[in-house]
Amino acid sequence: MLEKVFDKVKVLDLGWGLANPLSLKTLADYGATVISVESIERPSLLRVNQPYKDFEPGIDRSGYYAYLFSNVHSITLDLKKASDLEIVKRLAAWADIVGDSHRPGVIESWGLDYEELRKINPSVIMIRSSNQGLTGPRASYRGYGNHLNGLAGFVNLTGWPDREPVCFMMAYTDYFVPHFAVAALVGALEYRQRTGKGQLLDMSQLEVGLELLAPWLLNYSVNGVEEKAKGNRCDHAAPHGVYRCAGEDRWCAISVFSDAEWEAFCVAIEKPAWSQQQKFATLKGRKENEDELDRLVEEWTCNRDAYDVMHLLQKAGVAAGVVQNARDLYCDPHLTERIAFWTAEHPVLGNFSFLAQPSRLSKTPAQLYRPAPCLGEHNEYVRRELLGMP
Amino acid sequence: MNKHKDRVQGSLASLGPFLSGKKRRRDATMQNRTHTQTMLNGYRVLDLTDDKGALCGRILADLGADVIKIEKPEGDNSRNIGPFFQNIPDPAKSLFWFAYNLNKRGITLDIETKDGQELFVRLVRKADFVIESFTPGYMERLGLGYSALSKINPRIVMTSITPFGQTGPYKDCKVSDIVVMAMGGFMYITGNPEDPPLRISVPQAFLLASAHGAAATMIAHYYREISGIGQYVDVSAQQCVLWELANAIPLWELNRIILKREGSYLSGRWTGTRQRLLWPCKDGYVIFYVMGGIAGAQTNRRIFEWMEEDGMAPDYLRNFDWEALDMAEQTEGMQQLIEEPIANFFLTRTKEELYIEGQKRGIIIAPVSAMKDILADPQLAARDFWVEIEHNELRATIRYPGAFVKASETPCVVKHRAPLIGEHNLEIYEGLLGLSRDTICILKQAGVI
Numbered sequence: 001m002l003e004k005v006f007d008k009v010k011v012l013d014l015g016w017g018l019a020n021p022l023s024l025k026t027l028a029d030y031g032a033t034v035i036s037v038e039s040i041e042r043p044s045l046l047r048v049n050q051p052y053k054d055f056e057p058g059i060d061r062s063g064y065y066a067y068l069f070s071n072v073h074s075i076t077l078d079l080k081k082a083s084d085l086e087i088v089k090r091l092a093a094w095a096d097i098v099g100d101s102h103r104p105g106v107i108e109s110w111g112l113d114y115e116e117l118r119k120i121n122p123s124v125i126m127i128r129s130s131n132q133g134l135t136g137p138r139a140s141y142r143g144y145g146n147h148l149n150g151l152a153g154f155v156n157l158t159g160w161p162d163r164e165p166v167c168f169m170m171a172y173t174d175y176f177v178p179h180f181a182v183a184a185l186v187g188a189l190e191y192r193q194r195t196g197k198g199q200l201l202d203m204s205q206l207e208v209g210l211e212l213l214a215p216w217l218l219n220y221s222v223n224g225v226e227e228k229a230k231g232n233r234c235d236h237a238a239p240h241g242v243y244r245c246a247g248e249d250r251w252c253a254i255s256v257f258s259d260a261e262w263e264a265f266c267v268a269i270e271k272p273a274w275s276q277q278q279k280f281a282t283l284k285g286r287k288e289n290e291d292e293l294d295r296l297v298e299e300w301t302c303n304r305d306a307y308d309v310m311h312l313l314q315k316a317g318v319a320a321g322v323v324q325n326a327r328d329l330y331c332d333p334h335l336t337e338r339i340a341f342w343t344a345e346h347p348v349l350g351n352f353s354f355l356a357q358p359s360r361l362s363k364t365p366a367q368l369y370r371p372a373p374c375l376g377e378h379n380e381y382v383r384r385e386l387l388g389m390p
Numbered sequence: 391m392n393k394h395k396d397r398v399q400g401s402l403a404s405l406g407p408f409l410s411g412k413k414r415r416r417d418a419t420m421q422n423r424t425h426t427q428t429m430l431n432g433y434r435v436l437d438l439t440d441d442k443g444a445l446c447g448r449i450l451a452d453l454g455a456d457v458i459k460i461e462k463p464e465g466d467n468s469r470n471i472g473p474f475f476q477n478i479p480d481p482a483k484s485l486f487w488f489a490y491n492l493n494k495r496g497i498t499l500d501i502e503t504k505d506g507q508e509l510f511v512r513l514v515r516k517a518d519f520v521i522e523s524f525t526p527g528y529m530e531r532l533g534l535g536y537s538a539l540s541k542i543n544p545r546i547v548m549t550s551i552t553p554f555g556q557t558g559p560y561k562d563c564k565v566s567d568i569v570v571m572a573m574g575g576f577m578y579i580t581g582n583p584e585d586p587p588l589r590i591s592v593p594q595a596f597l598l599a600s601a602h603g604a605a606a607t608m609i610a611h612y613y614r615e616i617s618g619i620g621q622y623v624d625v626s627a628q629q630c631v632l633w634e635l636a637n638a639i640p641l642w643e644l645n646r647i648i649l650k651r652e653g654s655y656l657s658g659r660w661t662g663t664r665q666r667l668l669w670p671c672k673d674g675y676v677i678f679y680v681m682g683g684i685a686g687a688q689t690n691r692r693i694f695e696w697m698e699e700d701g702m703a704p705d706y707l708r709n710f711d712w713e714a715l716d717m718a719e720q721t722e723g724m725q726q727l728i729e730e731p732i733a734n735f736f737l738t739r740t741k742e743e744l745y746i747e748g749q750k751r752g753i754i755i756a757p758v759s760a761m762k763d764i765l766a767d768p769q770l771a772a773r774d775f776w777v778e779i780e781h782n783e784l785r786a787t788i789r790y791p792g793a794f795v796k797a798s799e800t801p802c803v804v805k806h807r808a809p810l811i812g813e814h815n816l817e818i819y820e821g822l823l824g825l826s827r828d829t830i831c832i833l834k835q836a837g838v839i
Contacts, residue, residue, distance in 0.1 A: 005613045030609055048683075049637060049659045051644040063640030133796070136772035141749050146656070146667060147756035150677040155668070155758045157591045158580070165675060165758055166588060167654035167667040169579040170636035176598050179630075180449065182605035184795040187429030187453050190612045191800055199799035207775050210764065210791045211445070212597045214489035219473035220761035221789040222485065227473075227761060229591045232568060235472070242572060242586045249650070251587055253572035314563050321569035323587045325578045326642035326649055329632060337558040340629050341639070353643055358599075358629030359606040360555070362536070362622040364613050 004031025005364045009189065012095040013037060013072070014088070014112065018046065018145060018174040019205055020101035020129040021069070023181035027097070028071035029357050029366035035091060035382055036072045036373075039079070043375050044069070053349050059375050060348045066372035070342065070354035076376035079110050088112065090387050093120045096192075097185060101129045104139045114200040123198040125188045129181060133204030145171020145205070152209030157216070159229040173209045180208045238286035239265075242323050243298045245306035251323040252301055252309040259283060261318055268316035269300050342368035428454020429800045433611075435519040436460055436510075437494060438501070441468035441593075442627070443523035443551040444490035445600035446607065450519065451493035452793045452802040453608075458513070458818060459496040463837055465811040475784060481811065482783070488808050490600075492779065492790060496809025497818045498839045501532055505838045512823055514539050518614075519607060520548045523596075526556045536622040546620045547610040551596070551603045555626030565627075570595035574631025579638060582653040598634070599627035663720045666729050668758070671736045675758040676744050678736075680728055682720060687712035692751050693732065702735045765789070777804045815839055 009032040013024045021036060021044070028034040038044055046065040053061045077084040089112070092098050098117060100107050107113055107128075114126045128134055131143040131151075149155050149172050159165040184201050192198055210217060216227040232241040234255065242251040256262050259282060266275045274296050279285045286293055301309050306322045313320035322328065329335060330353070338360075341353035357366035383389040430450060435457040437447035451457040459466075469481035476483070500506040511534075514520065520539060522529060529535045529550075536548045550556060553565040560573075571577050571589045581588030603625045614620050632639075638649040641658055649658045654668030656679060665679040680690060690712045697703040707728065736744060741757035748755035757763065770776065777792040793802030819825045819839065833839045 003613075003617075005609055026605065051637060051641045051647065051658075053644055055645060063644040064637035067637065067640040132769050133773055136769045138749075138769035141769075142752070142754050143756060144754070146679065147677050147754055150675075150756045150758040153759050153761060153764055154590060155675075155677065156760050158588060159591075160585065160588075164654075164668065164670065166581055167656075167677060169638075169649065169652065169656065169658075170634055172634060175634045175636075176601055176630075179598075179601035179605040180794045183449055183453065183601075183608045184429075184797060186605070186608040186612050188797065188800070190608075190615050191427075191429050193612075193615065197799050199797055202796040202798075203794070204773065204775075207770070207773070207791070208794050210770075210775075211601070211794050212594060213592065213761075214791050215471075215473060215486040216592055217761055217764065217791055218485040218489055218788065221765055222475055222786075223473065223477055225473065225477070227592060231591070232586065232589055234566075234568070237566070240566075240568065242568070242577065244586070251572075251577075253568045253577070255566040255568050257566070317564055319564040319566045319569045321563070321565065321573040323572040323577050324575050326575065326635070326638040329575050329635075330639060330642050334554060334558040334560040335629070335632070338555055338626060338629060340632060349644065353639065355633070355639070357606070358602055358633055359623055359625040361606060361610055361613075362624070363619065364610075364621065 002367065003364050005361075006030045006032035009033070009097070010095045011035065011097045011099065012088075012091045014098065014100040014102065014107060015044065017101045018068075018171060019177040020099050020127065020181065021072075022174065023127070023129070023178035023185065024097070024099045025069055025072050026178055026182050026357065026366075027185070028369070030364065031367075031369070033386075034072040035095075035378070035386070036069070036074050037079075037088060037091075038074055038076055038375060040076055040375075041078070043076075047375065058348075063349060063352070066346055066349055066352060067355050069372040070344075071369050072373060073378035073382065074373035074375055075379050075382045085110060087383070087387070087389075089120060091382070092117050092124070094386060095121065095124065096189065097125045097127065099127045099129070103130055103142055104128070104134050118198075121198075123192060123196055125185065125192060125198045125201070127181060127185055127201040127203060129177065129203040129205060131204070132206050134202040145174035148173045148205055148209055152206055153213050153216075154209070157213070157227060157229050160231045161229065165229060173205050176212065177203070177205050177208045180211070233290070236283065238283065238290050239293055239297045241294060243294075243301040243309075245301050245309055246303050247305070250306040252306045252320055253323060254297065254301075254309075254313060254318065254320045256286075256318060257283075262286065264316045265313065265318045268313050268318060272300070344368055344371055346371040347374060427800050428803060429797070430455035432456075433518040434458065434516060435521060436513055436517045438520065438522040438524070439551065439600075440466055440523055441471055441486065441490070442553075442596040443521055443549075443600050443603060444468065444487075445597050446521050446549065446551060446603040447494055448490050448492060449601065449604035449794070450607065452804060454800065454803060455519070457494040458517075458814070459491055459494045459809060460499050460501075460510075461496060461811060462500050463498045463812070463839060465498075469811075475786075488788070489790065491808035493804055493806065494809060495814040495817065496812065497815050498812040500838055501534065503838050505833065505836070507532060507534060509819075509823070509833075509838070510534060511542055513818075514543050514546060516822060517543070518545065518547065519611070520546060521551070521603065521607065522549070523551045526550070526552055526561050540620060540622075544620060545614055545618065547607060547614055547623065548620070549603050549607045549610075549623040549625065551599050551625045551627065553627050555629070556624045560628075567593035567595050570627050570631055574628045575635050575638060576631050579635065579649050579651050581651040583651055587651060595627045595631055598630040599625050602630045602633075663722055663725045665725075669733055669736045671739055671741050671744055673740045676736060676741050676755050677758060678732070678753075678755045680725070680732070682715040686715065689753050690715065690728075693753050696747075696751055696753070697731065697735045700735065700738065702731060702738070704731045707731065779804070779807050781807050783810060812839065
């Protein structure tokens, strides 16, 4: 058995939304005990999302929840009930880290905010992660990750020139805010190890989101230039885009930056006459004739298999990759070798693939310790074993 | 502090004659860090990354680490990434470089030379972290892979950020942002169904990977502090993009449904319907979606009350039983009957009006913000999110996005601008490694630093 980094670390997740529970789940992947509080009326939002096993809705049948939340424990509590609130407080006293992602004000009404928790657990580390942070005039604004995609500027930078922007299928920020949160949480944990001092981490998901757009925020703040959506094009590369390949909705991404890469590209496609025209020989020429270039490249790709295009160009040293869909990714030999998914038995879903961590630590890798929990699966365990209640 | 590092004095064999008997100076940076408490007080990072890993070092710097960016003598290639200060293309004016190397010190060093490798090894003895983003195998070929570095400093945490990771059939594939966004699955589910798959117009894949790299590095750091043992962290950008795919993978595994791009609609969440996300308004676009169940009912009732005030609520929705609206049973036709009047109503308001008034009424409508809107946001200003950083070399002060978290006990600090090429060579080579000024001059002329 490999060693667990967070073997003795105890985490209470007061829940809600996706970003913060996913941060705390990451700690569970490295061995922390994470107790996630849900209620029958308000289970994790993901539990009522598709896909369901056999298309049949059911609180423990959602593959969306299970996919993301392996390794955590689930307890159901009704915080409007004094006896259940008492249990949460006992868990807060037990925990090293308490996480919350309700809108500011909600846990205050339960008496579970940082000042209150400190009375029962003086060195507690608390992370409060919300749409716009704990302070400021808009602290209490409601919102989900799908809204932040717009508010943080990502949607405005996605789409085709002079057409309406395109929203994302996923709550984009929800999945990368955890990287930042984990960095801060682990730092706080190590600091506490050293000094005995806990702290409050106030995380605005909007602010975190903006870190991924910093250069283009600077372009406005310094130069007054508003970055615009430009489809799949890139100012300093051509061809640069996705090109239709053989089959239904199959595409390959290709990007050619330097003239040397262009020459390699031409050799790989066996130098058809059009590719040898002088106007395509330089980046400037390719940019000036980009519409025509894109059409010609697509004429070459459109009857070829997307993977053949990728491998042929890769062999020549040209950056190319298939626009992979879920089935491709699920069967991707590279992702299989990387163990991008942990496969194990889930009590309701059967043999199932849980999302694994996107990196590998050589001595203490993240591991699957248990499948994602059914709602309230650990009620007994938490009461009896963790809290020693009768 | 419980940190007692091995400070082994090394010999620069090939530089022998240049290394005068000068005594090692006390590490100045260790001294001035005792007063302000940060999470990574007194920890040193050697940052060899280009644009693929720069944000990782920036995050560690914000947490208080002394991050030393190591560039080749002519400067890192990512200095040529735009946009540029005043639109002047110049390696000292890249805003991309500025943003992700903020708060770091910078030295030049050619690790492909023998002397450069010796110097790097000496730095590794005095460091806690190494982060790099070269192609897999490059550091090993120079004799600077993890197995070599861990022999020099067993406590070292070394992090590599690469397109596909260090193992597997695609590890040596050549990529750009669009290729990783494609291979990781983001693009297939983004865009209009009748158009090609779409990426975000600015590079994202390696920013996702760098952010994750910081998290994984901190986890290895924690383990090092409790066990005394460093380790190697191997980050795959493709897998970081894969993390963004919501329910696409389980939809395939459980239901054999391939999630497809649907333009600005959310699909694959609730049976039968898709939810419209993007709505034009008077001066742009907003994001809003109609939800069912108890959660959605309240919002839906409120928005129709609001529309009623303007006489814009249709009769057929006046006594609608919102609680009974179950997205699992919802038909496309019914969804349209609800969405159409909302669309007409939104056209009569600005995005700011819909956002602010919506929040007052408990309805979540978010603006599709441009950079201009974000820089004027009162919430960000009230939280002091922006930091003004002096650029003496440009005679300018630049407003940057600040730290990513507010930590009550160990606040993040954004202290100074990104380094100029080799700006801290003297500080590091003289102050930290104790090289003589003569030696440093020779190393410079020999193209080593």
